[in-house]
Amino acid sequence: MSQVVQTRRLQAVDLIKRKAEGRKIIALTAYHAHTARIVDAYCDFVLVGDSLGMVMHGMESTLPVTLEMMILQAQAVMRGTSRALVVVDMPFGSYEASREQAFLNAARVLKETGAGAVKLEGGARFAETVAFLTERGVPVMGHIGLTPQSVNTMGGFKVQGHGAGDEDRLRADARAISDAGAFSIVMEGIVEPVARAIATDPAIRAATIGIGATAACDGQILVLEDMLGLSDRVPRFVKSFGSLRAHIEEAVRAYADEVQAGRFPADGHTYPPR
Ligand SMILES: Nc1nc(=O)c2c([nH]1)NC[C@@H]1CN(c3ccc(C(=O)N[C@@H](CCC(=O)O)C(=O)O)cc3)CN21
């Protein structure tokens, strides 16, 4: 009998194994089937981030993003991926009111998209919610530090960890959600030495994923459009690995010129009679 090569999607628990093995975890965001198909080959997990509100819809923050928007784009990303774990952000207002609200909405996400995990923003205050979801079959990724859904209480998208006591508070946040059962924690916008201390804390079982944090994290994530050079304004932590904006502009200008000159469509792009 011929051996069937088993190719299965990475699962939430696999990220904890990755941490133990010391193999870096690669992640990017994706919001569409076509970009998801490209990143699927290289990423361990793909995040359908609520940053889609700002990146795709031009919103000023992630606050107006709805659960319906997240589910629609997660369905697209699931269709475009086959090997990466797909993680879906719980949008603002969909999980904070109670553990029950969080479970009902997270269950909707898993049922309607087939994604493997959800992510929610917050530290120790959300440990009970993380435990409630995990105990009921929902793998949870946490998110601490610069939590964009708290933009109005943070006073902007502010890097965290400068103040006295911040390291202890952030470490307590990471430990609390790890102990509550989170399989992974995004650490965003945290000053390097503080982020490093948390990422290397042996008491934290969850895999740490950095964005504007430290290379000491177990993995890294960026917003795809930012690292491709498509976004017009990007935070300091973004490195440009491409220049899509210039490429797209060049193509659009060439198209406009050819249509204007009557050179497009050429014979090869029209239908001759039979
Ligand atoms: N395109 C995009 N990329 C992201 O990384 C991202 C989003 N959108 N939307 C949701 C959040 C918002 N994020 C942001 C937005 C702005 C800064 C920013 O301007 N930070 C300042 C630092 C300010 C300080 O020093 O406190 C910077 O200069 O980088 C950081 C993260 C990260 N997330």
Ligand SMILES: CC(C)C(=O)C(=O)O
């Ligand atoms: C930047 C990542 C971590 C995120 O939460 C998002 O894209 O919404």
Ligand SMILES: [Mg+2]
């Ligand atoms: Mg997000």
